[in-house]
Amino acid sequence: MYEQLEDAIQRLIYLKPEEKLLLRQLFVPKYLEKGDYFLRAGEPCQHVAFIQQGLLRYYLLGDGEEFTYSFAKEHNFVSDYESLLSSQPSKKSIQALESCSLLVTTYENFQLIYQQFEEGERLGRLLLETVFVKIIQQLTSLYQDSPEERYKFFLEHFSEIQQRIPQYYVASYVGVKPQSLSRIRRRLGI
Amino acid sequence: MYEQLEDAIQRLIYLKPEEKLLLRQLFVPKYLEKGDYFLRAGEPCQHVAFIQQGLLRYYLLGDGEEFTYSFAKEHNFVSDYESLLSSQPSKKSIQALESCSLLVTTYENFQLIYQQFEEGERLGRLLLETVFVKIIQQLTSLYQDSPEERYKFFLEHFSEIQQRIPQYYVASYVGVKPQSLSRIRRRLGI
Numbered sequence: 001m002y003e004q005l006e007d008a009i010q011r012l013i014y015l016k017p018e019e020k021l022l023l024r025q026l027f028v029p030k031y032l033e034k035g036d037y038f039l040r041a042g043e044p045c046q047h048v049a050f051i052q053q054g055l056l057r058y059y060l061l062g063d064g065e066e067f068t069y070s071f072a073k074e075h076n077f078v079s080d081y082e083s084l085l086s087s088q089p090s091k092k093s094i095q096a097l098e099s100c101s102l103l104v105t106t107y108e109n110f111q112l113i114y115q116q117f118e119e120g121e122r123l124g125r126l127l128l129e130t131v132f133v134k135i136i137q138q139l140t141s142l143y144q145d146s147p148e149e150r151y152k153f154f155l156e157h158f159s160e161i162q163q164r165i166p167q168y169y170v171a172s173y174v175g176v177k178p179q180s181l182s183r184i185r186r187r188l189g190i
Numbered sequence: 191m192y193e194q195l196e197d198a199i200q201r202l203i204y205l206k207p208e209e210k211l212l213l214r215q216l217f218v219p220k221y222l223e224k225g226d227y228f229l230r231a232g233e234p235c236q237h238v239a240f241i242q243q244g245l246l247r248y249y250l251l252g253d254g255e256e257f258t259y260s261f262a263k264e265h266n267f268v269s270d271y272e273s274l275l276s277s278q279p280s281k282k283s284i285q286a287l288e289s290c291s292l293l294v295t296t297y298e299n300f301q302l303i304y305q306q307f308e309e310g311e312r313l314g315r316l317l318l319e320t321v322f323v324k325i326i327q328q329l330t331s332l333y334q335d336s337p338e339e340r341y342k343f344f345l346e347h348f349s350e351i352q353q354r355i356p357q358y359y360v361a362s363y364v365g366v367k368p369q370s371l372s373r374i375r376r377r378l379g380i
Binding site (some may be wrong): 067091092131143144 | 251252257271275281282304309311314315318321322325330334
């Protein structure tokens with residue numbers, strides 16, 4: 001059960017045998033049904049999860065409308081780092097788009113990894129870099145790019161999972177109504 | 191000249207005497223006149239700077255309009271981490287609002303710090319956490335908060351420097367025209 005988590009971490013740092021054992025104590029399994037929430041806006045985010053199987057979406061509420069701005073699939077980590085790091089209530093929600101099998105740990109445990117693993121701080125830096133670039137790219141793109149450019153960006157960055165995401169969430173990610181997304185898809189011959 | 195940089199780093203990690211010496215070799219002084227650019231959109235960002243004195247703004251261009259989304263003052267680090275980490279051309283510009291005295295290093299040198307300083311990786315993680323929370327808060331707030339709420343956020347987070355920032359950049363940060371900012375200020379009795 002923990003092999004995928006170990007592999008994901010070992011792509012970034014070296015793990016000693018005793019660190020692998022500790023990992024198994026720090027992460028516990030959790031299952032989400034399709035539609036369940038990993039995090040609801042208004043709650044402080046206190047957990048980090050590794051996705052063994054499944055798909056989740058991140059969204060914000062603005063003017064009563066949902067705005068889906070990212071997706072996370074198996075072998076990704078999922079959390080609201082803004083809330084985690086600031087200890088403020090989350091402004092985001094994270095919801096399962098499929099039934100999900102997660103390995104979950106608390107932020108306190110995650111900090112134990114930073115402190116006690118030989119390359120724990122490096123792991124923290126590298127994980128944060130990945131999330132940072134992904135989220136900033138999407139948020140800045142909403143100010144700068146046309147819907148068509150954003151749809152191409154979506155196809156490029158989520159090529160493996162695009163078939164698993166309902167079109168109205170893709171439209172939300174692109175920042176248009178579903179009808180406009182259909183027009184963009186026709187224009188691109190998709 | 192390097193004391194402020196050392197102090198800023200020592201608020202996050204312990205620096206050995208030999209690490210302080212290396213810092214002095216890795217960072218070189220650079221001066222910007224008011225209006226000069228630290229980074230122009232379209233160039234890849236390859237540097238990180240520590241601001242000894244002065245004030246800069248970060249902005250994006252969207253639909254031909256400038257959108258100022260952050261400020262950095264003395265004792266802050268300044269860089270476009272998205273471009274730095276992804277090696278892609280920057281989508282942002284970083285411009286001096288006052289004459290600035292900087293200490294500049296390359297990203298390669300910054301990675302030397304990660305690798306060679308005893309707590310270098312920890313420094314990287316902590317610096318990234320600070321920048322991450324600040325930028326995500328501002329970008330998400332543009333989807334969720336009213337201009338009045340964003341102006342209050344600005345007053346709270348940039349209280350020490352608000353007098354140094356021209357009102358049209360404050361208006362851009364808040365996401366409104368300067369006339370609307372004046373109305374918000376009157377409503378708040380400022």
